[in-house]
Amino acid sequence: EAGVAQSPRYKIIEKRQSVAFWCNPISGHATLYWYQQILGQGPKLLIQFQNNGVVDDSQLPKDRFSAERLKGVDSTLKIQPAKLEDSAVYLCASSPVRGSDTGELFFGEGSRLTVL
Amino acid sequence: AQSVTQLDSHVSVSEGTPVLLRCNYSSSYSPSLFWYVQHPNKGLQLLLKYTSAATLVKGINGFEAEFKKSETSFHLTKPSAHMSDAAEYFCVVSFNYGQNFVFGPGTRLSVLP
Numbered sequence: 001e002a003g004v005a006q007s008p009r010y011k012i013i014e015k016r017q018s019v020a021f022w023c024n025p026i027s028g029h030a031t032l033y034w035y036q037q038i039l040g041q042g043p044k045l046l047i048q049f050q051n052n053g054v055v056d057d058s059q060l061p062k063d064r065f066s067a068e069r070l071k072g073v074d075s076t077l078k079i080q081p082a083k084l085e086d087s088a089v090y091l092c093a094s095s096p097v098r099g100s101d102t103g104e105l106f107f108g109e110g111s112r113l114t115v116l
Numbered sequence: 117a118q119s120v121t122q123l124d125s126h127v128s129v130s131e132g133t134p135v136l137l138r139c140n141y142s143s144s145y146s147p148s149l150f151w152y153v154q155h156p157n158k159g160l161q162l163l164l165k166y167t168s169a170a171t172l173v174k175g176i177n178g179f180e181a182e183f184k185k186s187e188t189s190f191h192l193t194k195p196s197a198h199m200s201d202a203a204e205y206f207c208v209v210s211f212n213y214g215q216n217f218v219f220g221p222g223t224r225l226s227v228l229p
Binding site (some may be wrong): 003004033035040041042043044045048056091093104105107108109110 | 120150152157158159160161162165206216217218219220221222
């Protein structure tokens with residue numbers, strides 16, 4: 001089966017500019033996650049969707065970050081305006097519906113953002 | 117609140133020698149526990165998971181981990197390291213069966229020839 005797809009793989013922008021990342025989860029996976037991984041640290045959850053509803057966005061900096069998951073499939077994460085400290089890899093992951101949940105996350109390869 | 121501690125930020129072993137990567141957790145609930153591996157410029161991949169069945173869990177590539185409730189530990193081991201094992205390893209705790217995954221800070225494993 002096809003894995004989690006993310007784009008772009010790399011993005012370089014200047015501070016105060018905006019950027020958007022796209023994620024296509026594994027077909028049929030109801031839960032979608034966006035994680036931020038700063039160099040040398042473990043991934044930190046930004047937002048979790050169940051179908052197209054938000055389950056947890058408590059760590060999302062809502063003054064500059066936004067995310068949506070239209071129709072419960074693809075998702076977009078946007079940063080506007082970007083700050084230097086937003087330089088990180090943004091990871092998208094998905095997992096199956098809860099009724100048959102394996103408890104496993106399936107990750108994409110990530111989108112590496114550099115803010116200059 | 118849940119948290120994960122990985123006691124070593126970097127572990128270096130010689131090829132063919134045993135690997136031990138340590139993980140301790142805190143959770144108010146019965147946890148699910150996972151080890152993920154991240155090779156350079158690759159996505160995170162599940163190595164193994166514990167979800168309240170057998171306490172000794174076997175994973176891919178010869179790795180295994182033992183859940184010890186009394187010690188709140190879930191250490192990852194491998195009898196003999198291979199060069200291809202060099203990567204970043206993350207211990208992950210979850211409650212509510214697959215929701216609310218919390219990652220540890222990671223341990224970088226180096227394997228010397």
